[in-house]
Amino acid sequence: MPFSDRVSAAWRWLGLEGVVLLAAFLCDLAVVVPAAVDPIGPRGRDLLLLPGMIVLGACALWARTRPAAAVFAGAATLFASTFLIRVTYAAAYTTLLSNVSLSETVAGVELVFFCVRRVRWPEAVIGTGTLVLGGLFATVYRRGSDRFGMSDTMLVGLVLLVVTVAAALHLRRSHAPRKDSALRNLVREQWPLIGGLSLPLFFELYQLLHTDVRSLPVLLLSIAAAATTIYATRRPLRAGIALAAVIFATAPALYIASSEYLRGFGVLPFTEIVAGIVVVILLVRHVEPKRAWATIGLLSVTVAFTTLAGLATGRSRLGLADARDLVVGAVLVLGIAIACGLYFRARDSERRKVVEAAVADAQNSERMALARELHDLVAHHVTGIIVQAQAAKVIADQNPKVALEVIERIEAAGTEAMTAMRRLVGSMRAGAEAVTDQATMDLEADLRRLVEAAHTGVPVEAEVRVPKDLPQEVARSALRLVQESLTNTGKHAAGATRVCVLAEVRDGELHIRVADDGRRVAARPAGGSGGYGLVGMRERVELLHGRLAAGPAPDGGWVVEAWLPVEEDA
Structure with missing residues (x-):
């Protein structure tokens, strides 16, 4: 089998839950690898956090076929990795839950979801309870930054547990075939894009957890930008206008956000930059040129306005002196996006002609x-x-x-x-x-x-x-x-x-x-x-x-x- 076919087969095998889990693991790598080589503590010790993340992620993927066995294996993995971190004095770091990494949190949510949805009630209750105990043991027994108190961790963990169980019960409630909604079809069709957008969202979430609540509106607007991008696969013109409104609203949100949060990126959040690139590609690919160029012009104006507003406030790590470099970079990125859109448009036209000829x-x-x-x-x-x-x-x-x-x-x-x-x-x-x-x-x-x-x-x-x-x-x-x-x-x-x-x-x-x-x-x-x-x-x-x-x-x-x-x- 050619290498490209193997990659495509592996990508399809991952599915939505696998891609989201992969995005969370990449976010963890971006934190763990630099910490492993910094001058604080023995070099490479923080890499001991990775085995637990990898095994727990594998258990989450296994839960798609064997949820009962996977949830108990996941709980055992949490206990074992916690002992390893404790014995080796590795420094666990905090995301949503104290001393629990992002990929472990996502894997735990997926394990609970599949267990409650597909396993018989006695096993589901016991398996979920065992996994929750493993998570509590990790938050208490591991050594880490412990930025969040126990009460905060309990509250966030309870919210995650309730939302996950409710979603699983909703899907478990009726096994009868029913007409799929437009939202369910959209998620099923665009899961690679959803997984790809989850990576910059996870980075922004990690950045938010190290600041204060004033930065929350920026994260919410980034989530709105991601949702608009997914909607653009169906209605690119409307989505382009909606994304322009989201980027325009980002200017005041960045003004009230924490300066520490702004130092994590240039001027615009990562998710909005990715969303803009994808929407421009979809506009050029699917919309007639006159409307596409008008919407792209509107997006460019809103990006320029938000960028200049952020530079003028002086609260970003960039200043007005960097405006020239930002313009060159923005034009380059816009040109690449337009070229990709033209390529896909030409390929679609060629494929359509081939199908019509056939x-x-x-x-x-x-x-x-x-x-x-x-x-x-x-x-x-x-x-x-x-x-x-x-x-x-x-x-x-x-x-x-x-x-x-x-x-x-x-x-x-x-x-x-x-x-x-x-x-x-x-x-x-x-x-x-x-x-x-x-x-x-x-x-x-x-x-x-x-x-x-x-x-x-x-x-x-x-x-x-x-x-x-x-x-x-x-x-x-x-x-x-x-x-x-x-x-x-x-x-x-x-x-x-x-x-x-x-x-x-x-x-x-x-x-x-x-x-x-x-x-x-x-x-x-x-x-x-x-x-x-x-x-x-x-x-x-x-x-x-x-x-x-x-x-x-x-x-x-x-x-x-x-x-x-x-x-x-x-």
């Missing part, structure tokens, strides 16, 4: 197949009717009794034609292949029946030596070739006294030969000639990679020969 080819192939079936089937029956009607007209005055018998045969032939037409229409309405009358599993019986029922006015001799296990396409095409050849004999072979039909398998090929001893006339044949008989036969043979020869015989008459491969590899 649909047109399929429709054309279906029309040609139906045209061949109609020509071979209807022309065969109608030609027989016309030939017999002409004969009845000639002998009506001389022998009315014989003419009456001919008329009865005309009636029978008309009934056969009507039956064949009904079968053909039935197969077309069912959407199946045009497997019409006389296309059965026994080609020899089909050919003999066709020869006996032929209404060409000329005796037909048949020599058929074919096995019963011929491929269906080969047998059906052979039957149609003989049928069309007999029809042409009745229409064109003036003065013919006999027709010879040969069908046999030699050297891995089905050899079909239909020969008459008549002469070709320039007069209009019975029933007219559409000119598609030989064309249809040639198309049938080419589809099976066979050979076809049709023309006058050396000693007079007309010969049609076809060789159709019957081997599987052919």
Whole structure:
């Protein structure tokens, strides 16, 4: 399997919960790795926090298939990692819960969610309680910054637990199939984007936890920007205008935010920058250029306003002296986003043309197949009717009794034609292949029946030596070739006294030969000639990679020969 396919398969396997967990782990890495190499404490000691994060994350992914076992394994992992941190004097750090990392918090939430949703009540209660005890043990027994008091940790943990259990109970409550809401469909379709946006949101959350509540409006606006970006996959124009409003509202929110919070990034929050890039790509990709450029201009104006407002206040780590560099960087990022949007737009256009061409080819192939079936089937029956009607007209005055018998045969032939037409229409309405009358599993019986029922006015001799296990396409095409050849004999072979039909398998090929001893006339044949008989036969043979020869015989008459491969590899 190519490397790109393996990456795509792994990405699909992760799913929404896996991508969010990965984003939280990357956020933890951004904190743990620098702390492991700083001059405070032994170098590399903080890396001992990673094994617990990794194993607990693996338990959360395992919970998708075995939630009962995974939740107990997750609780055991919390106890074991806590002992490891305590024994090695590693410094645990605080996010939402005291001394518990972000990835461990996210993994715990997912473990509780899957356990409550899918496990029987006694096991769910015991498993959730054991995991909660493991979390409490970690917050109390680990050594870390302990920025939050026990009361704060208990409150945040209780809120997380209640929200997670409520969401799991809501999904557990009814197992009956129900119509999915637009929001559920949007989340199911756009989970990679949701997971990608969770990474900058986690970074901003970590930044907020090290400041005060004044920075909370900025985080809420970043969440709104992320939600607007997800909505942009459905309505990019409305989402672009909404994102401009969010960025505009960020200016006063940054003014009242903590200066320590602002030092974590330049002027705009990370999430809003990512959201702006994604929305610009979607605008260029899906919206007509005039509206797209107008919305992109509005976004650019709001970004410039918020950036200048942040620089003018002097509360950011950047100043007005950095405005030139910010403009160059913003133009560069905007250009990259527009180029990506144009690339996706061109790819969509090319893919649409390929699909349209494929649909047109399929429709054309279906029309040609139906045209061949109609020509071979209807022309065969109608030609027989016309030939017999002409004969009845000639002998009506001389022998009315014989003419009456001919008329009865005309009636029978008309009934056969009507039956064949009904079968053909039935197969077309069912959407199946045009497997019409006389296309059965026994080609020899089909050919003999066709020869006996032929209404060409000329005796037909048949020599058929074919096995019963011929491929269906080969047998059906052979039957149609003989049928069309007999029809042409009745229409064109003036003065013919006999027709010879040969069908046999030699050297891995089905050899079909239909020969008459008549002469070709320039007069209009019975029933007219559409000119598609030989064309249809040639198309049938080419589809099976066979050979076809049709023309006058050396000693007079007309010969049609076809060789159709019957081997599987052919």
